[in-house]
Amino acid sequence: MGQYPDAQRRNTAAAVSSTGSKLDSYVDRYATRTHGMTASEVRSLFAVASRPEVVSLAGGMPNISGLPLDVVGSLLSELIEKRGTTALQYGSGQGDPQLREQICDVMRPVGVHGHPDDVTVTVGSQQALDLITRIFIDPGDVILAEAPSYVGALSTFRSYQADVVHVEMDDDGLVPERVRQAIATVQASGRTIKFLYTIPNYHNPAGVTLTAQRRQEILGICQDAGVLIVEDDPYGLLGFDGDVPRAMRADDPEGVIYLGSFSKTFAPGFRVGWTLAPHAVREKLVLAAESSVLCPPAFSQLAVSEYLSGHDWRGQVKAFRELYRERCDAMLGALDDLMPAGAHWTRPRGGFYVWLTLPAGLDTKAMLPRAVTNRVAYVPGTAFYADGFGSRSMRLSFCYPTPDRIREGVRRLAQVIEQEMELRAAFGAAGASQRPGLDAPAPDQA
Known part of the structure; x- marks a missing residue:
């Protein structure tokens, strides 16, 4: 049991000898989509x-x-003492209901008024990117993305065999006319654009911020072309002058999927992020999340929830x-x-x-x-x-x-x-x- 038959073993040996030795003997068995998977x-x-x-x-x-680590330590101790049987148990695939309500409060400063039912808690916003790409992208579909763009997003897009078409930025963020031109060029070639991926606030890696006027222009361009926007906003509350730019999602709830994270405003070790999506998309995201992790970590979610309730997070x-x-x-x-x-x-x-x-x-x-x-x-x-x-x-x-x-x-x-x-x-x-x-x-x- 577990051994190749003699004939198959000989054929395998002959194939290896004819092509040279392989560091990975499984290389011919991997799915095609793994060919683009490389370390960043x-x-x-x-x-x-x-x-x-x-x-x-x-x-x-x-x-x-x-961070006031003494305060965080006390919150975690109280969490285990008072709610340990819940925090250490399986949780909801969509995320803890109380945390989803609190996330809606966290989004209000950027102008987003979401409903907890449309929030899906994820293992960091990176998982949210993965889920969105999984439910929208077929091999060869096009994703528009800023030039330059977040390396973690590019890695995810590559893993699902999307074609990334970069769109020019300048010191004021994405250039609306370049968005319009990119959409026209891709559509003229007969390819399908599934979404525009953007980090409008304090961009990673460029550090620039999309101006308010351009946000409205780009929303209009994408609405006219029927292109969904994925708005990734991990830094929106971290403006040096206290300014909180208005989210694109605030002005187009049906045309924008909004991603957020507690990694930058609390601590990355808890790995808690979220996505706010139109209701129909939310349902697909929950199904996709359940198929990959069944449920996100309950302990991390409740820890973040206790932090938001028991500490001056603002x-x-x-x-x-x-x-x-x-x-x-x-x-x-x-x-x-x-x-x-x-x-x-x-x-x-x-x-x-x-x-x-x-x-x-x-x-x-x-x-x-x-x-x-x-x-x-x-x-x-x-x-x-x-x-x-x-x-x-x-x-x-x-x-x-x-x-x-x-x-x-x-x-x-x-x-x-x-x-x-x-x-x-x-x-x-x-x-x-x-x-x-x-x-x-x-x-x-x-």
Whole structure:
């Protein structure tokens, strides 16, 4: 039992000998959709970036040192003491009813007035992305996404064999005319656009925010074309000036699926996110969620619910905003002081990230090993494109290091860039592939 018959074993051996040895003997058995599954450039950096001697400007880890851990510990202790038999048991596939009501309260500052019945609790908003892609995408369907776009979303879209068509952004977010052109071009080719994926607030990785006027324009364009919008909003409450941009979902409940997460405003370790969807879509999402995890973790949900009930979470969000603003100011100040002529970068008003584009001829992916040797890490821009663009750009994260470490990291990065520019001047450089918009030189640097 469990062994191949002799003939099959001989055939297998002959096939291996004719094609060469394989590191994975199951390679011919995997589904076609696994062919595009590769480790992200962010994940591959973690082992190096976590070394204490390296200043990591790469990962977007929330700074939970700003949490009152004594308060959180007390809440968790009381949860187990008073509701342990519920918290440690199976829960609802759609999510805890009380938490779904509280999520509706959390969404009100962005103008969203949802019903708890239309909220589905997920294991982080990444699961919500997976569920949405699973229920909408057939192989070859098109997803419109910003250029650049969130690496976790691109990985999910790739796993379901979607074709990602990038749409240009600038410092004010998605360019409406480019959205209109992309829709027309894809539809003229006979392909089907299933949705537009966007992070309108304090974008990951670009750090820009879609203006209010453009939100209305893009809503109108997508309504006219019958294109659904998936609005991913993990950072919306983290504006440095306290501003809370109005969600696109607030103005089109039937045409927008809204995603949220407690990873940035509470703690990522609980892995609690949600999606607010039109009622019919909600039903499909719940069925898809039940088929993958049966029910999301009850303990995590009740822990978040207790936190929202028993702690001043709005005051905590304000404290996070101030913490991240200080770190962003440190990064922007260091970039202003140390970056060479020809480099340009976004100036975020919230969130975690700055998008830095280097002078022509430099390649941030090729430069990364030298940067790590110089004890600084970032994420190359190509990680945030589905089509190989972004080679001159990088994502810099300011959320986790202290201001002093951020300044030191930028100093080390500037040294690496200077060395690369000296090599380029001495030996020349291959041309770099870039898109217009955020990757193009600023007007006074063209």
